[in-house]
Each structure stands twice: as structure tokens, then as C-alpha cells.
Amino acid sequence: AQTVTQSQPEMSVQEAETVTLSCTYDTSENNYYLFWYKQPPSRQMILVIRQEAYKQQNATENRFSVNFQKAAKSFSLKISDSQLGDTAMYFCAFVPMYSGGGADGLTFGKGTHLIIQP
Amino acid sequence: EAGVAQSPRYKIIEKRQSVAFWCNPISGHATLYWYQQILGQGPKLLIQFQNNGVVDDSQLPKDRFSAERLKGVDSTLKIQPAKLEDSAVYLCASSLADRNYEQYFGPGTRLTVT
Numbered sequence: 144a145q146t147v148t149q150s151q152p153e154m155s156v157q158e159a160e161t162v163t164l165s166c167t168y169d170t171s172e173n174n175y176y177l178f179w180y181k182q183p184p185s186r187q188m189i190l191v192i193r194q195e196a197y198k199q200q201n202a203t204e205n206r207f208s209v210n211f212q213k214a215a216k217s218f219s220l221k222i223s224d225s226q227l228g229d230t231a232m233y234f235c236a237f238v239p240m241y242s243g244g245g246a247d248g249l250t251f252g253k254g255t256h257l258i259i260q261p
Numbered sequence: 262e263a264g265v266a267q268s269p270r271y272k273i274i275e276k277r278q279s280v281a282f283w284c285n286p287i288s289g290h291a292t293l294y295w296y297q298q299i300l301g302q303g304p305k306l307l308i309q310f311q312n313n314g315v316v317d318d319s320q321l322p323k324d325r326f327s328a329e330r331l332k333g334v335d336s337t338l339k340i341q342p343a344k345l346e347d348s349a350v351y352l353c354a355s356s357l358a359d360r361n362y363e364q365y366f367g368p369g370t371r372l373t374v375t
Contacts, residue, residue: 147303176362186350188366234303238362247361248294248317251303
């Protein structure tokens with residue numbers, strides 16, 4: 144079974160600052176994907192960024208980037224030049240990939256409430 | 262392309278009543294997931310369908326929860342009878358059969374049990 148741990152229940156930063164959200168996970172699988180999802184008050188889960196475990200290069204999407212440390216099982220999200228619209232719950236999530244096919248649901252952490260102050 | 266549709270958006274019921282939620286996945290998506298998100302927690306997978314067959318329902322409380330996906334398209338999730346602890350947001354997601362790393366979520370149904 145997989146577990147995902149987010150140790151920061153809430154974070155608050157000023158607009159335009161850089162913020163890093165932490166995530167650790169535990170798994171015995173070698174191939175998997177890691178995700179950061181954003182959930183604003185509307186409840187819609189929005190994919191922010193995805194990392195494939197077999198890729199050493201850290202994923203980047205505009206102002207969002209990750210620091211993926213496979214050996215340490217760590218997957219942090221960095222948001223640069225934070226904006227008011229970044230205020231939301233952020234969830235770290237995991238899904239294994241099986242060579243023989245098959246599919247699993249996502250395993251989520253408990254989330255970090257990020258507040259961007261004007 | 263239309264996204265995942267869910268209804269209703271909100272539902273308030275009394276304990277011991279029954280309730281049903283509906284989900285329409287993205288066209289062509291063979292895999293459908295139901296997640297339960299209790300306030301202050303991340304979503305937890307309840308059940309996963311591949312076409313109209315159940316792939317994983319290990320975390321579904323089968324004494325009160327049931328789900329079906331007739332014809333491999335729409336799905337309904339039912340709770341009967343509801344308990345106070347069932348108050349949560351119920352999220353539906355879908356993906357192509359071999360791309361579970363690209364799950365698309367619906368807007369969710371917020372259930373309040375009083």
C-alpha cells in the first residue's frame with residue numbers, strides 16, 4: 144500500500160514571493176507517477192504538475208516546478224512569483240504504473256492550504 | 262471537449278435516508294473512479310470501474326454504499342442508509358483505459374447528513 148504525507152497543513156506568503164510545499168511518500172513500486180493538484184473553493188481538482196518516476200529531470204510548468212528526490216521519496220512543489228489566484232488547497236498524489244497494464248486510483252495526501260496575501 | 266459531469270452539486274439529507282449521485286465521464290473514457298473527500302482530508306478512492314466491471318472496491322463500505330456503471334458509461338453511487346460520517350464531497354473522475362495517470366475530475370457533489 145502507498146502512503147502520501149503532507150506535513151504542512153497551512154502556509155501563507157505575500158504575493159510575488161516564492162513558496163515551497165512539501166510532500167513525502169512511501170511505496171515499494173519502482174515505476175509510478177507523482178502529482179500536485181490544486182483545489183480552489185469551487186472543489187474542482189485541477190492538475191498542476193506531473194512527474195514520472197523514471198525521469199530524472201524535474202517537471203516544470205510555467206511558475207510551478209518540482210524537486211523530485213526518488214531515493215528520499217520526496218516530491219516538493221515550488222511556486223514562483225505567487226499570485227492571489229494561487230490561493231487554494233494543494234494535494235500531493237501518487238499512482239503506480241504496472242508493466243503488465245492495469246490501473247489504480249490516486250492516493251492523496253491530506254493537503255496544504257496555501258494562502259497568498261496581497 | 263466536455264468535462265466530467267456530476268449531479269447534484271449539493272445534497273442535504275437526514276441520517277438513515279438514502280441518496281444517489283450521478284456521474285457522466287468524458288466520452289471514450291473507459292475507466293471511472295469515485296472518490297470520497299471528507300472535510301480537511303484528501304480524496305480517498307471508493308471504487309474504480311473499467312467499462313462496466315469493478316476493478317477495485319476494497320475501500321467501499323459495502324453494507325451501505327453501492328455503485329454501478331451500466332453500459333460502461335454513466336455511473337451512480339448510492340448510500341443507504343446514510344450516516345453522519347458520510348458527510349463529504351464525492352468526486353467522480355475518468356481516464357482512458359491505459360492512462361490512469363491522466364484522471365479528469367468532475368466538480369463533485371457536497372453531501373451533508375444531518
